[in-house]
Amino acid sequence: MNIDQLVRDADPAALITIPDPPHVGAIMALGRASQRRRRRQLGAAVREAVRGGQLDIPAEQVVHRSRAIRARRRIPALAGGLAAAAAATAAAALVLAGGPAAVPGRQATAGHARTVVTAAWTVREAADGTVTITLREYADPAGLQQTLRADGINAIVRRMPSQTTARPGSLPGFPKLPLRKVAPSCSYATTNNAPPAVQRAVVTIVFQDFPAPHGGGTRLSTFIIHPGAMPRGSALFLPYGTGIMLAPPPGYPHVKAGDPVVLNNDTVPACVPVTK
């Protein structure tokens, strides 16, 4: 049995006449179109990542690149707006708006969605008026407070006092690592809290600050706020602090967030030291 001959005879291309090549100019034109398409796809991917609140690229890089592009396109107004936003906040913020360009500090009009993204946190206002807060790291609490107020929430964002324990430990779902845990050093008094029914109506806790154990992926602290349910004169209090540990494993959120609480008024509750 001549295997070589059998294999050669089985060649599908041996049975048809292969067409002559099209003019090389057609390939050149395709190449140019492909480059344009790749640039468009890259832009769309970045926009999609920002819109979804899943920003793998540091926000600073996105802002830097988009600023360069906008400067080239000579739209000084928006580039200036972004520069002002960056100057106003410690971490650069990227603002996306369905309608006219919105910047932190400006009241968003009802009926259109807008998202403010920084490397540390994302605030997304949906068209129905609900506001989703996602916390990744502790940074720029003033910018977060300002952004929430721009979304019509009388927000008070405070740094949560914390203390470091040198005791090494490990976390569920992660390999054992020598960790130095950072835990809140005090807990806030509840005397000024609005009634539980109001808390339930205003705040929905999607995830608190622990990742899903056993490799289920990182779940960043995410809260949904319903500003329409907040009583007149009330305030939303969000205590928020540095990471619960130093040198967290990759993907572990470097943040400790307390429960967002609705207060009856603007008085920040006292933080009572935790004693062990």
Place this chain on the structure above:
Amino acid sequence: MPGSSHAQGSDDRFETLYRNSYKAIFGYVLRRSDGDLDAVADLVAEVFVVALRRHDAIPPPPLDRPWLYGVARRVLLDHQRRRSRRSRLESRLRTQAAVGETRPGDDEPSLLRVRAAMEQLRPAAREALQLVAWDGLSHAEAAQVLGCTPNAVALRVHKAKARLRDILSPPSMKVPDPAPGLTHALPRSSRSRI
């Protein structure tokens, strides 16, 4: 201007490679697809678009031909991955159709038998055999496409043929493989042709 003459030179080099290799690459893609000539032409164009984009990386002849086969191989793999992501079920059905019916010559029982036997080979062995027997590449060229050594290609081709002989022989006619010593006793040039 030196820049423009360099660009002109690389354009000419690409054009020469395109004209000389178009039919070979068309055949390569056709052999590994389901026989839809329009789809094959699109994929071949994609191969040359990638080559054009990476024209700075095209090695000088004669290394440019296996380099282009390498590009075609990756474009095909990408295409297959995209397709299987789109719908795994759809992809399975299409693969079955490709093996069963639609390629040129699939209506010939004798050819179909050999192709079905080739489908039973291990992917690495099948790929090496097809590059050498169908695409006419030397062992060294196939090694460059596959990213292995020429000796590995020779071994895979040898094993593929032995396995094909085994599958295609009627049960009563099956003979044991020749003793390994016999193959090694042959001169090196004869061995590479086995």
